[in-house]
Amino acid sequence: MKILVCAKQVPEVTNVQVDPETGTLNRDGVASILNPFCEYAMDLALEMKEAEPEGEVEIVVLSMGPPQARAALLRCLEMGGDSAILVTDRKFAGADTWATALTICKIIEKLDGVDLILVGKHAIDGDTAQTGPMLAELLSIPQITYGVGLEMDEKKKRVRVRRENEGGFEKVQMRLPGLVSVSKGAASRRVCSFESILGARAKDISVMTADDLGLDEAELGLQGSLTQVVKVFPPISKEAGRIVNGTDANAAAHEVVGILKEKHFV
Amino acid sequence: MNEITCQALPEVDFASVRRIDGLDEISANYAPYLADESKLAHQGADYLFFPTNEAELAAIMREMNKRGANVTISGARTGLVGGCVPAGGAVVAMDRFDKTMDIRWDDETNEWRVTAEAAVTLKDLNDWANKKNFPGLQARASDETLAQLEQYKNDPRSFFYPPDPTEMSASLGGTVATNASGAASYKYKDTRNWIRRLHVILASGEMLDIPRGKYFATDERKFTIIDTAGNRTTLNLPGYDMPKTKNTAGFFAAPGMDMIDLFIGSEGLFGVVSQIEVALDQMHDGISVVQFLPSDTAALDFVVALREEADFAPDFLEFYDGNALALLRAKQIDNPKFIDMPPIPADAGAAIFYDIGFNPDDPDPDFSKLKEVTARCGSSLANTWAGYERRDLARFRHFRHALPESVNAVIGERKKTYPGLHKLGTDLAVPNKALREIWGFYRSKLDTAGLEWVAFGHIGDNHFHVNILPKDMDDLAKGLAIYVDFAKKAVELGGTVSAEHGVGKMKKKFLSVMYTPEQMDEMKALKLALDPKAMFNPGDILDFEGAAR
Numbered sequence: 001m002k003i004l005v006c007a008k009q010v011p012e013v014t015n016v017q018v019d020p021e022t023g024t025l026n027r028d029g030v031a032s033i034l035n036p037f038c039e040y041a042m043d044l045a046l047e048m049k050e051a052e053p054e055g056e057v058e059i060v061v062l063s064m065g066p067p068q069a070r071a072a073l074l075r076c077l078e079m080g081g082d083s084a085i086l087v088t089d090r091k092f093a094g095a096d097t098w099a100t101a102l103t104i105c106k107i108i109e110k111l112d113g114v115d116l117i118l119v120g121k122h123a124i125d126g127d128t129a130q131t132g133p134m135l136a137e138l139l140s141i142p143q144i145t146y147g148v149g150l151e152m153d154e155k156k157k158r159v160r161v162r163r164e165n166e167g168g169f170e171k172v173q174m175r176l177p178g179l180v181s182v183s184k185g186a187a188s189r190r191v192c193s194f195e196s197i198l199g200a201r202a203k204d205i206s207v208m209t210a211d212d213l214g215l216d217e218a219e220l221g222l223q224g225s226l227t228q229v230v231k232v233f234p235p236i237s238k239e240a241g242r243i244v245n246g247t248d249a250n251a252a253a254h255e256v257v258g259i260l261k262e263k264h265f266v
Numbered sequence: 267m268n269e270i271t272c273q274a275l276p277e278v279d280f281a282s283v284r285r286i287d288g289l290d291e292i293s294a295n296y297a298p299y300l301a302d303e304s305k306l307a308h309q310g311a312d313y314l315f316f317p318t319n320e321a322e323l324a325a326i327m328r329e330m331n332k333r334g335a336n337v338t339i340s341g342a343r344t345g346l347v348g349g350c351v352p353a354g355g356a357v358v359a360m361d362r363f364d365k366t367m368d369i370r371w372d373d374e375t376n377e378w379r380v381t382a383e384a385a386v387t388l389k390d391l392n393d394w395a396n397k398k399n400f401p402g403l404q405a406r407a408s409d410e411t412l413a414q415l416e417q418y419k420n421d422p423r424s425f426f427y428p429p430d431p432t433e434m435s436a437s438l439g440g441t442v443a444t445n446a447s448g449a450a451s452y453k454y455k456d457t458r459n460w461i462r463r464l465h466v467i468l469a470s471g472e473m474l475d476i477p478r479g480k481y482f483a484t485d486e487r488k489f490t491i492i493d494t495a496g497n498r499t500t501l502n503l504p505g506y507d508m509p510k511t512k513n514t515a516g517f518f519a520a521p522g523m524d525m526i527d528l529f530i531g532s533e534g535l536f537g538v539v540s541q542i543e544v545a546l547d548q549m550h551d552g553i554s555v556v557q558f559l560p561s562d563t564a565a566l567d568f569v570v571a572l573r574e575e576a577d578f579a580p581d582f583l584e585f586y587d588g589n590a591l592a593l594l595r596a597k598q599i600d601n602p603k604f605i606d607m608p609p610i611p612a613d614a615g616a617a618i619f620y621d622i623g624f625n626p627d628d629p630d631p632d633f634s635k636l637k638e639v640t641a642r643c644g645s646s647l648a649n650t651w652a653g654y655e656r657r658d659l660a661r662f663r664h665f666r667h668a669l670p671e672s673v674n675a676v677i678g679e680r681k682k683t684y685p686g687l688h689k690l691g692t693d694l695a696v697p698n699k700a701l702r703e704i705w706g707f708y709r710s711k712l713d714t715a716g717l718e719w720v721a722f723g724h725i726g727d728n729h730f731h732v733n734i735l736p737k738d739m740d741d742l743a744k745g746l747a748i749y750v751d752f753a754k755k756a757v758e759l760g761g762t763v764s765a766e767h768g769v770g771k772m773k774k775k776f777l778s779v780m781y782t783p784e785q786m787d788e789m790k791a792l793k794l795a796l797d798p799k800a801m802f803n804p805g806d807i808l809d810f811e812g813a814a815r
Contacts, residue, residue, distance in 0.1 A: 012657065031656045071626070075655075189661075191608055194555050194633075194652035201629055 001056060001156060003045045004114045005081065006104060006132070007038040007063045009072035010125040018234040034072040036189070037120025039079075041182040043190055044150045045118050046080045052152075058082050060111070064092060064103060070205060077200035078192045084203070089210040094222030097126075101134035103220065106213040108139060116159060117179040121146055129181070136179040144172050148185025269490040269498075270481050270525060272472035278321040280329040286314040292357070299340050299357050303433075304772055306348035309805075311338070313356040320467060320540050323358070327538070327801075328471035330356050336804040339534045341440035342387060344433045347770025349444070349533055353805040360385045360439055363540060366400040368407070370414045372462075372545075378418060378425055379462055381543040384439025388427065391438060395425050395546055425546040428454035431766065432666070439539045444768040445531030447512050449582035449666070450621075451766075452726035454547070456512060458530045463543035466529050466536070469797045474529075474537070481525035489525055491796075501795050503528070504788035506781060511695040512727045515764040515773075515780055517789055533768055534803045536796040552581065553624035553654040554662035558614035560644045562587045562709075562721075565616035566702055568643040569725050572620075573698065577635050581621040583726030588615045590669055590720040597672045605668050606661065607651065614649075618725070619666065624654050669722050673733050684738055690745040692752055693773070695729035696761035707755050708732055715744050729765045753779045769807045777807070 012033050017026045034042075042061070049057040061076040063069045064087040073084040087107055095103065108114055117136075122129035129145075136143035148169070149162030160173045164183050174180075210220055218224060242259065244252045260266045286292055292299065292314050300308040312335070317323045330337050336355025343350045363383035372379050380400075382391060394400045398419045404412065429441060431448035440446070442464065447456040454460075463477045472494055483489055487503035503519040517535075518527045529536055559565045562585075569583055586594075591610055598605045610617075624631065637647055653662060677689045696704045708730070712719045718741075723731035732752070734745035753763045753776045763776035778786065790808050794800060800810040 033655060033657060074626070188602070188606055188608075191651040191653060191658075193648050194553070194557075194650040195647040197553070197652050197654070198631060198633060198647065201631065 001052070001115045001152075002058045002060060002111075002113050003048065003116045003118060004108065004111070005038070005041050005045050005059060005061045005076065006117065006119040006135075007042070007061050007072050007076050008035045008120070008123045009033070009063065009065050009069040010035045010123050013124050018232060032068065032071065034075045035120050035123045035125075037122060037124070037182060037184065038072075039075075039120075039189060040184055040187050041118040041120050041180075042076050042079050042081065043187050044147070044180075044182055046190070048150055048152060049080065060085065060114075062087065062104065062107065064088070064095075064100060073205055074200055077203045077205070078197045079190055080196060082203065084205040085208055086205055087208045089220075091210040091217060091220045094225060095220065096225035096227045097128050097130035097134060098226045099219065099221060099224040101131050101138055102224065103213065103215070104131075104135055105138040106215055107208060108135075110212070115156075115176045117141075117177070118147075119179065119181050121181040121183045132179060132181040139177075139179070141177050141179055142174045143179040143181070144174050145181045146183045147180040148183050148187070150180065267481055268484050268488060268525075269492060270474060270476065271492045272468065272470070272494055273475055274494045275324040275467075275471070275473055276321045278325040280325045283322045283326060284316040284318075286316075288312065298343065299359055300352060302343035302345045302348060302350040304346050304348040304351065304770070306351045306771060308351050309353040311352040311354065311357045315356060315358045316362055317358065317360075318362045320465065320473060323467050323538060323540055324471035324473065326356070326358060327467055327469055331469050331471070331799065331801060334799060335801070337801050338803055339439075339443075339538050341385065341443070342435055342437035344436045345440065345444065345770060346767045347764075347772040349768060349770035349803065349806055350440075351771065353771075355801075355804065358538065360437065360538075360540075363439070364390075365406065366391075366394065366403050367541065368411050368414075368543075369400065369403070369418055370411070371417065375545070378421075378546040379543050380427075380546060381463070381541060382438055383541055384437060384442075384539050386438045387435050388429070388431075388438065388441065389434040391427050391544075392434070395427060396549075424549040426549050427460065427544055428547050429457045429460055430454075438542050438544070442530055442539050442542055443532065443534045444766075445514055445518075447514075447724075447727075447766045449584055449724050449726075451512060452583055452724065453579055453581045456766075458518075458527060460545050460547075461526060461530055461542060462545055464526055464529055464539055465541035466538065467540055468537045469799065469801050473540075476526045476529065477543075478524055478526045483521065483523045483525070485521050487519060487521055487523075489528070499795055501528075501792060502788070503792065504785055506785045506788075509695075509760060509762045509780075510697050511761050512724075512729055512765040513695070513762040514766055514768045515762050515777060516769075516785075517792060531768075533770065533806050535793050535807060537802065550623050551625050551654065552621045552659075553652055554621050554659055555619070556651040556662070556665070557618045557620070557640065557647075558611050558645060558649045559616045559618065560613070561615040562705070564643045564645070565618050565725075566705060568618055568639065568645075570701065571639045571643065572636075573726070575635070575639060578622055580726065582619075582724065584619040584666065585722055585725035585730060586617040586619070586669065587721040589718075590722045591615075591617060593672050593676070593720055594669060597668070597675075604671075605665065607665055611649065619662070620726075621659075626654055669720070670731075670733075673720060673735065676735055680735075680737065684742075686739060687736055687742055690734040690736070690742070690749055692730065692732040692749060693764050693767040694752055694756035694761060695724075695727055695765035696756050696759045698728060700759035700761065701725075701728045704728070704756060704759060704761070705730070708752065711748050711751060715748055717741055717745055717748070724766075727765070728761070750776075750779070771805050774807060774809070 012031045045059045059081045061081040061084040063073050119132035144161045146164040147161040151160040158175050244255050338352040338357050340350045340359045363385040366382045368381035430450040431446040441457050445457050466474045489501040491499045595610050681687050718735045721730050721732045736742040757780050763780045
């Protein structure tokens with residue numbers, strides 16, 4: 001069985017500042033990491049691999065990005081992925097979710113026998129959560145979103161997915177091949193062993209470029225994108241509220257009324 | 267040169283220094299200044315000062331000296347031995363000494379140096395050095411410093427300040443006073459190794475400006491201090507030999523020693539450190555590894571093998587004995603998020619946590635020697651946790667904190683039944699050759715006594731923190747008696763009674779295990795030569811006759 005995990009490299013966004021003047025991200029000193037939700041997708045893939053006899057499950061990891069996205073793939077190989085594909089070309093620059101999904105779709109069509117595609121539910125930089133579902137539609141395969149647990153049926157023809165919904169969880173079954181977008185659930189990040197970190201350096205990371213896809217250049221990157229980012233700006237922060245302290249309810253009520261009057265609410 | 271001349275600071279009106287009067291007001295609104303991490307009870311304070319510069323600090327010293335009042339220096343109050351806890355008199359809060367003053371490249375030593383005031387924290391200094399942005403420095407700096415700052419920003423390398431006593435909210439001044447060390451001292455040595463210049467305000471209100479490498483003791487262990495009026499004071503250094511381990515017990519003393527080393531680690535008994543020049547070191551890529559091993563014996567073998575055979579130097583080597591792992595396993599079940607790590611392997615009987623250099627871009631890193639050593643000690647590199655990304659390093663660092671915090675939580679719970687209960691944590695270190703012997707001694711004593719205990723800490727420096735967790739007051743009494751035995755054994759093996767926490771008020775009783783009455787008298791005489799009224803930090807390290815002393 002072959003599982004393909006799609007992985008994205010993202011800036012460690014808790015540390016990114018937006019320049020209010022230019023609207024650009026200030027990435028000085030900001031580390032690039034494997035998107036945490038892609039890491040949870042890897043985690044589910046590894047759980048499946050560990051549950052099956054050795055050699056039954058092969059995990060291939062794919063990332064589309066600049067050459068330095070290799071580091072995110074390396075991380076997946078350290079976790080236990082078997083091989084990786086880096087999809088990189090200047091022609092892919094500026095791709096939106098549509099152009100990205102189309103590019104990845106063409107790559108997958110060229111791979112042999114992918115049974116299950118796992119993607120993070122969204123990337124923590126763009127937050128769109130669109131690429132995974134678009135990819136499933138382009139490949140005309142079923143998809144389940146917000147997955148937090150996976151179970152293979154005995155015949156290896158279907159997968160049962162525990163997925164988050166607004167009220168809690170539900171279990172949904174899907175025939176293979178199919179795609180699952182993965183949420184965090186109760187997972188805490190895996191820790192690699194030193195041996196797997198060293199071993200990952202001997203694993204294969206192949207590179208694919210625009211020439212390998214057979215797509216028209218107009219369908220790639222910025223040119224092939226249906227949407228454009230017009231402006232990036234930090235969310236407007238709210239002012240801190242006022243807290244009326246004290247145990248005297250009468251006095252507190254008077255103070256609240258005073259504030260409301262002052263603001264012309266009453 | 268063994269003679270140094272004091273400098274006068276500009277006269278400032280004492281009354282203009284910000285001051286809080288009276289214990290009632292201090293207790294009500296400034297209570298944190300009456301305590302530190304030792305949780306030791308204070309003995310009152312009459313004044314709390316907030317000086318903003320060296321001249322104000324000097325004015326306080328002159329006035330307190332005249333009034334015969336004690337002065338306790340309050341840094342970041344992260345100490346564990348009560349050094350900042352006042353015993354009457356004045357508390358001088360150094361909070362406002364929070365600026366960087368200078369940065370420069372030193373051609374002779376090929377290193378960047380930063381001059382900062384005493385209250386700058388290790389965290390801030392490292393953040394600023396890493397981001398190459400020292401808040402406010404541009405506004406204060408001379409043209410020469412600005413040019414150096416620009417050069418620093420353009421240096422493509424990254425730098426940091428290596429001393430890391432785990433508590434990065436510690437102040438630079440406090441870490442100089444205590445010669446702080448911590449895990450990374452295995453590779454980077456203690457604070458002393460990184461200090462290049464000090465400003466020290468004496469009890470007289472005059473200042474010593476002491477660069478490293480200028481003033482050296484005579485072979486007879488003497489220095490001379492000349493005050494601004496020309497009066498000469500001879501300092502006779504104690505005649506003892508320092509232990510060949512990490513050490514914070516007793517004043518640093520050696521023939522021909524550098525004067526700056528006398529003040530580093532003196533716990534503020536000679537004067538107030540106001541300004542410090544430190545050296546930075548270049549950052550390197552590294553990997554954190556927790557190596558699980560079958561037993562504590564295997565862990566000790568692993569440490570010895572790494573020290574003696576390995577072709578690489580870990581930044582630190584930290585030990586977790588089987589009891590420590592058991593406590594962490596229980597905590598993992600109780601609150602998995604607190605530990606934030608996968609389950610500790612069931613068959614692990616001990617662990618060694620270390621950081622080593624690692625280049626993630628190296629396609630074929632060679633750790634064959636490490637593999638061989640690990641296999642010989644009954645484990646493998648598969649039986650590890652490892653990570654090298656910045657977020658991983660932070661996660662591993664958090665893990666390192668988890669054990670002492672778990673110990674504190676256990677004690678906190680037991681204190682509800684026995685309010686007088688407290689943990690007993692050792693801070694003893696021995697030379698390399700005594701590692702196995704001291705560990706065997708600890709184990710047999712603790713197990714014979716039937717006490718609950720965990721051991722962890724800086725095994726690279728043969729510096730375990732054995733934490734006894736008494737279940738009741740009887741256990742506490744047993745533990746206290748054992749602690750004294752441990753201290754005696756460590757000294758017998760050529761070690762120290764205080765490797766990194768200092769002596770302060772809480773470990774004074776162990777000093778007499780390590781030093782003879784004559785040596786203690788030598789220390790007292792040295793203290794009184796520099797501080798004739800024993801004004802600074804009363805109750806710390808040494809006891810003096812007289813009220814409130």
